[in-house]
Amino acid sequence: MQNIISRKTICLLFLMVTTFSFAKEEKHEGEGDIKTEIKEYINHHLLDSHDFSLYSYTTDSGEHKYVGFPLPVILWDNGLKVFSSSKFHHGESVAEVNGDYYTLYHNKIYKTDAQGSIDLDDHHHPTNTKPLDFSVTKNVFTIFLVGLLMFVMFSRMAKKYKTGSLPRGMGRFLEPIILYIRDDIAVPNIGVKKYKRYMPYLLTVFFFIWIINLLGLTPLGVNVTNNIAVTLALALITYFLTTFTANKNYWGHIFWMPGVPTPMKIILAPIELLGTIIKPFSLMIRLYANITAGHIVLMSIIGLMFIFKNWLGSSLSFGLAFALSLLELLVAALQAYIFTMLSALYFGMAVEEHHDEH
Amino acid sequence: MTIPNIVGAGLIVIGAGLGIGRIGGQAMDAIARQPEASGKIQTAMLIAAALIEGIGFAALFAA
Numbered sequence A: 001m002q003n004i005i006s007r008k009t010i011c012l013l014f015l016m017v018t019t020f021s022f023a024k025e026e027k028h029e030g031e032g033d034i035k036t037e038i039k040e041y042i043n044h045h046l047l048d049s050h051d052f053s054l055y056s057y058t059t060d061s062g063e064h065k066y067v068g069f070p071l072p073v074i075l076w077d078n079g080l081k082v083f084s085s086s087k088f089h090h091g092e093s094v095a096e097v098n099g100d101y102y103t104l105y106h107n108k109i110y111k112t113d114a115q116g117s118i119d120l121d122d123h124h125h126p127t128n129t130k131p132l133d134f135s136v137t138k139n140v141f142t143i144f145l146v147g148l149l150m151f152v153m154f155s156r157m158a159k160k161y162k163t164g165s166l167p168r169g170m171g172r173f174l175e176p177i178i179l180y181i182r183d184d185i186a187v188p189n190i191g192v193k194k195y196k197r198y199m200p201y202l203l204t205v206f207f208f209i210w211i212i213n214l215l216g217l218t219p220l221g222v223n224v225t226n227n228i229a230v231t232l233a234l235a236l237i238t239y240f241l242t243t244f245t246a247n248k249n250y251w252g253h254i255f256w257m258p259g260v261p262t263p264m265k266i267i268l269a270p271i272e273l274l275g276t277i278i279k280p281f282s283l284m285i286r287l288y289a290n291i292t293a294g295h296i297v298l299m300s301i302i303g304l305m306f307i308f309k310n311w312l313g314s315s316l317s318f319g320l321a322f323a324l325s326l327l328e329l330l331v332a333a334l335q336a337y338i339f340t341m342l343s344a345l346y347f348g349m350a351v352e353e354h355h356d357e358h
Numbered sequence B: 001m002t003i004p005n006i007v008g009a010g011l012i013v014i015g016a017g018l019g020i021g022r023i024g025g026q027a028m029d030a031i032a033r034q035p036e037a038s039g040k041i042q043t044a045m046l047i048a049a050a051l052i053e054g055i056g057f058a059a060l061f062a063a
Helices: A002-026 A031-046 A138-163 A170-190 A195-216 A228-245 A248-255 A262-308 A311-351 B003-033 B035-062
Strands: A051-058 A064-070 A072-076 A080-084 A095-097 A100-105 A108-112
Touching: A031 A262, A051 A138, A080 A095, A138 A170, A138 A195, A170 A195, A170 A311, A195 A228, A195 A262, A195 A311, A228 A262, A228 A311, A248 A262, A248 A311, A262 A311, A262 B035, A311 B035, B003 B035
Parallel strands: none
Antiparallel strands: A051 A064, A072 A080, A095 A100, A100 A108
16 A cells, blocks of 8 residues: 555656646746647648658758658549649649649638638638639548458458368458457347348448557558548438338337327337437547547647656656556547447347337 | 636636546445456446446537
8 A cells, every 4th residue: 555655656746747847848938839849740640631641840941841652632622623732742832734723721622713812701711712623632442442452351261161161361360359359249139030131331430440550559650530520421321221220110210209108209210210310410520529529638648748848748748648548549449449339339220120028 | 818718718628627537546446345356347337438438528628
């Protein structure tokens, strides 16, 4: 017990020392710059982008150098327009396509004039017209990549089972996970008779979210699941699958709840109907918010290293960042698991057979 | 972020923390009582925690 207390005191002391040195550092000139720089970097990281840049640096002559490759930009603006995002020079110049000018403002494409001027309204939102943007952005590119990876991985794995029932190679790692999803997620929630219909979706969504979350933790800097549009699409698939495969019993429970008095049935119907939308909505928000929060916290702690600039504070935040990365590894798998689990639960509700308890 | 927002966010975190903490604690109790049912308890615990977390995040976005 005493040991724990003394350890805690030491930790506290360390924390206090770093706070004091932090307070002292703050008075230095240029300290505000690095803070806003880190904040901007985090905000930039959370956005989708039109090119795949791994990192950037400034040369001694003050020139910005980017390491990465451009991605195609596809616009619908009085006709289809396809060009490479290298024309934007990372937002530093105006792209000219067949007499029309486009510019990047906070990673979004706006129509502009030859000077690239952006008009802002009172709320600092641009009033320039926005062309319809179907570009292959960083997120889209990553989704394609993960889709291709999963296709190759799993089709190769499936082929190996034709020659023998023993898994080989990648299958040795993935078979237990697939069996876990079948035996511990699909069967208990959906039921032995009907689980097979939903297995392809459950497996796909589990591995998709998991792999893409793990990719988000690599230095590639991709973060697909913290784009709310992606999680919206995933949640919508669950919603449509639930709605279109639901049986009579499910709709009966929504519109005319059996076993409750009639006035209660009238009150319950809109609530239950709302519930069908809230369920996928919470799926969307949960995945999005968890991954976004994780990325912000992790990057802020990494950013602390550059703010402290002393061996004590920086090494402490390095340790913290390391521990948090391990936690994020867990969260990546846990969020995939919870998404799959809750999807299975909703499918189970949709196909549940009539029973007499109600 | 204004002060009411920050206070609201703090309240949400307190509420969600209490809720998830209670779920975790009760699940520990249940596992201690019936170690053979630990798998099922863990699953139920994760689902309940995820539901609270979802509401917590929704409220955080509103705040």
